[in-house]
Structures are given as structure tokens and as C-alpha cells.
Amino acid sequence: MEAVEHSWQKDVFDVLKQGGIRQIAFVPDAGHSYAISAARSDPDITDVVLTTEEEGVGVVAGAWLGGQRAALLMQSSGVGNCVNMFSLLDSCRFPFLTLVTMRGEYAEFNPWQGPMGRRTQGVLELMGINVHRAERPDEVGEIVGAALESTFLAGERNAVLLSQSLIGRKKWERN
Template structure:
């Protein structure tokens, strides 16, 4: 029996996270760009394990917007993974998407919502959807595990089949509580 390269990293990951990676893989994603984030850890590990997908660690999220545009110009599909706080870093770069009419797809893990322990996350968490929409990006939202594959797939298709600019917000209650831990 043959296993996909990412199957080794599936152990222990929630089914919805596995489904998200399958959508990206089956959709022909060539590049996954990210600033490391625990909420995206399964997709990141799966991309690293998959020889057909180039994983690109960013120093800041706006680099990922330019990378996604460059990938499209080179005939590839790139997906940007970021946390809601990273959306604020990208607002100016989002103008590139509009000016050149690039398709765009990003998955955004939300902070500043459900059981947030870090007050610094609250402001951008509340502004994320509005900021994306002001920049012309269509926003979809996943709150329940059973809808992840469908919504992520719909957004992916809207971006890469219809040329839309799409962000799928992964709600903080979906990802689970984050807890402050002292070392």
C-alpha cells in the first residue's frame, strides 16, 4: 500500500487539519509560504514532508503576498498561511493583488477571539475581516471542523479557477484554546 508523503505527519492531527492539507495538495499547490504558527503546524509539517510542495519560511507575512504573485507569474499556485496579526502587516502589499489582478489564496488562523489570553491579539483579531475586505479580498470563515474541507476547497477554487482573491479565516474556537505557559 502506497502512502502520500504527508501521511507520516497525519498522526495526531485533527481530521479537519488533514482535510485542509488534502484540499491544497489535490488542488495542485506548488508552494506554501508561512511565518511559523501553531495553528498551521499540520499543514506546515505536511508541506515540509511533501517533495512536490516547496515550503517557504517567511520573515514577515507581506513577503508571502509577493511570493504568491511571483508563483502565479511562474505558472505555479502558492498558498500563504498566516495568523490574524499578520494581516495587518500585509495591508499595503495587498494593493499589488488589485493593481495586477492576481489570484490569491490565504489561510488565516484567528486570534483575539475565543478564550484569548493575550490582549495584544485582540485589536487585530477584531479588524482582520474588515481589513481584508477593504483591500478587495473575499473572506470565508470556518468555525466547525466538519465544514473545513468544503469551505477551504470553495475558496481555493474561487482563487485559482475564477481568479478571485480569497482569505479563509480559521476561527480560534476551531483551532482550540491557547494557554500561556511559563518555562
């Protein structure tokens, strides 16, 4: 029997697909590249490319109003862009699911990523969003699945922080 590559990135997409996600909003990000590519290839999922992460909060809320489940994929640096829009989620009690690839942690080369990376969890919690964190590849699917169920079955607002160590070391390359 031939070995099949199984990765946490595939687990993310599989959980979203099986959980009935019909729209995925994102600002392009290497950490989410598998889910983005898979969503773009899936005729049952609408992929929405954003110019800024805060637009994704509106996309997710609008999808819910239109009878669909949606998820926002972003990097930790984008969380700061969303703070004002997060008030919409609380005021209107919209269910919300975001998956956040972390920066400013493990082997970070860019000092600009540090401040928001250190504050991402606290910012989300201050805005009333439950935070779950995945550190190991084998736990990603379970954690994303639990957050998805809490979002759409209990009407909660949830963020899953995907540790920078999952993605591995980023390297600065000069052209």
C-alpha cells in the same frame, strides 16, 4: 477496522494538495503546524518560511507568474502586516489564497491579539479580498476547497478565516 484520526488540519492540507498548490508560504504558527509539517515532507510542494507575512503576498504572486499555484498561511495578527502589499494583488489582478488562523477571539489570553483579531475580516474586505469563515471542523475542507476554486478558476482573491475555537484554548506557559 481501525479508526483513523481525521482532523480539520489534515483537511486543509489535503485540499491544498489536491488543488494543485505547489508552494506554501508561512510564518511559523501552531494553528497551521499540520499543513506546514506536511508541506515540508511533500517533495511536490516547496515550503517558504517568511520573516514577515507581507513577503508571502510577493511569494504567492511570483509563484503565479512562474506558473504555479501557491497559498499563504498566516495568523490574523499578520494580516495587518500585509495591507500595503495587498494593493499589488488588486493592481495586477493576481489570484490569491490565504488561510488565516484567528486570534483575539475564543478564550484569548493575550490582549495584544484583540484589536487585529476584531478587524481582520474588515481589513481584508477593504483590500478587495473575499472572506470566508470556518467555525466547525466538519466545514473546513469544503470552505477551503470553495475558496481555492474561486481563486484559481475565477482569478479571485480569497481569505479563509479559521476560527480560534477550531484550534482551542491557548495557554500561556512560563518556563
